[in-house]
Amino acid sequence: EVQLQQSGPEVGRPGSSVKISCKASGYTFTDYVMNWVKQSPGQGLEWIGWIDPEYGSTDYAEKFKKKATLTADTSSNTAYIQLSSLTSEDTATYFCARDSGNYWGQGVMVTVSS
């Protein structure tokens, strides 16, 4: 059974960084890209970017190029997103989603608060 298990909720101070994980199981991690999606409170879905775990190659939506960094650890089948220079605009739920979106993590709530 394919599962994407994300880490727990995060609280970050303005200007700080947080790193969220997404541990994959039930399939070959390097066979599929991993997408990351943001959902601000009460809002729709925004695509942040993807990472190819096999090669480490990445692509980002323009607005997230200076905000998010995607990485992957093939030894632990885990994808990561680091969000830097946090502001209130980063308060949201962040999802990982495999390839075409047929499998999603449960989401991680990130709250930016002083």
Next chain:
Amino acid sequence: DIQMTQSPSSLSASLGDRVTITCRASQDIGNYLTWFQQKPGKSPRRMIYGATNLEDGVPSRFSGSRSGSDYSLTISSLESEDVADYHCLQSIQYPLTFGSGTKLEIK
């Protein structure tokens, strides 16, 4: 970037009604259109992929169709469990872009 214009933003319908949600693409996306259902506090669930293909396990009352640059998700007979937000996604070109979402409620 490809813009996905989704309508309506909210919809209230009665049990048993036929419900249709539409996304219009600003450029040709072929059949690279996916529909997701999202219930409160949950992750999105893929319902339709390739514009018209029903995901395994999704009730047959759901269907997807295309007319030119307009893509529709139809529920043939609304049930209470269908209350959710619905999102469309184009995946022909990066950046991937979602519609703004439709909140479906029971009247």
